[in-house]
Amino acid sequence: MENLKVMYKEEELQKRIREMAEEIDKDYAGTKEVIVISVLKGAVFFTVDLVKKMKTDIILEVMQLSSYSGTESTGNIIVKKDLDCNIEGKDILIVEDIIDTGRTLKYLKEYLASKNPNTIKVAVLMDKAERREVKVDVDYTGFVIPNKFIVGYGFDYDEKGRNIPYVGYIE
Numbered sequence: 001m002e003n004l005k006v007m008y009k010e011e012e013l014q015k016r017i018r019e020m021a022e023e024i025d026k027d028y029a030g031t032k033e034v035i036v037i038s039v040l041k042g043a044v045f046f047t048v049d050l051v052k053k054m055k056t057d058i059i060l061e062v063m064q065l066s067s068y069s070g071t072e073s074t075g076n077i078i079v080k081k082d083l084d085c086n087i088e089g090k091d092i093l094i095v096e097d098i099i100d101t102g103r104t105l106k107y108l109k110e111y112l113a114s115k116n117p118n119t120i121k122v123a124v125l126m127d128k129a130e131r132r133e134v135k136v137d138v139d140y141t142g143f144v145i146p147n148k149f150i151v152g153y154g155f156d157y158d159e160k161g162r163n164i165p166y167v168g169y170i171e
């Protein structure tokens with residue numbers, strides 16, 4: 001991809017993800033198992049690297065959300081791919097690639113909360129904090145980033161660029 005500048009190199013990503021995994025393990029000490037819900041498609045890359053660094057027993061689930069109108073974060077969100085299991089009474093860790101306006105995560109947290117899990121926590125790799133429009137609590141944040149469009153390591157530009165091993169940004 002042309003005009004892509006490096007924001008975080010592979011090693012920087014892995015170092016931070018390792019720290020996050022350690023913190024998560026510490027917090028879940030004594031918890032039998034955690035249901036990790038990875039949000040397709042972008043969070044797949046982060047999820048794989050994160051759970052491989054965790055020692056807590058996990059069950060991996062995936063969900064896909066979609067907004068009605070194009071790529072804009074409109075807040076009109078639907079569940080495109082739902083859970084395969086019952087999460088009532090379970091401990092849930094949502095793994096998301098990025099929080100921008102916060103609408104996607106707010107919707108997902110409320111959707112999952114309606115299924116009566118024991119706990120819900122959230123891990124996001126990237127946080128565009130200055131763009132937040134709705135308040136959502138995030139338990140684990142990888143990096144707080146400026147308002148730039150990022151591509152690579154799961155982040156796409158029209159579905160392309162997800163497999164770029166670093167996180168880049170378009171100037």
Ligand code: 5GP
Nearest residue numbers: 073099100101102103104148149150155156
């Ligand atoms: P929110 O609902 O928090 O506004 O939006 C979150 C979604 O916006 C993410 O799941 C992602 O799909 C998209 N998004 C926000 N910023 C970026 C970005 O810089 N690059 C890419 N590829 N997607 C982004």
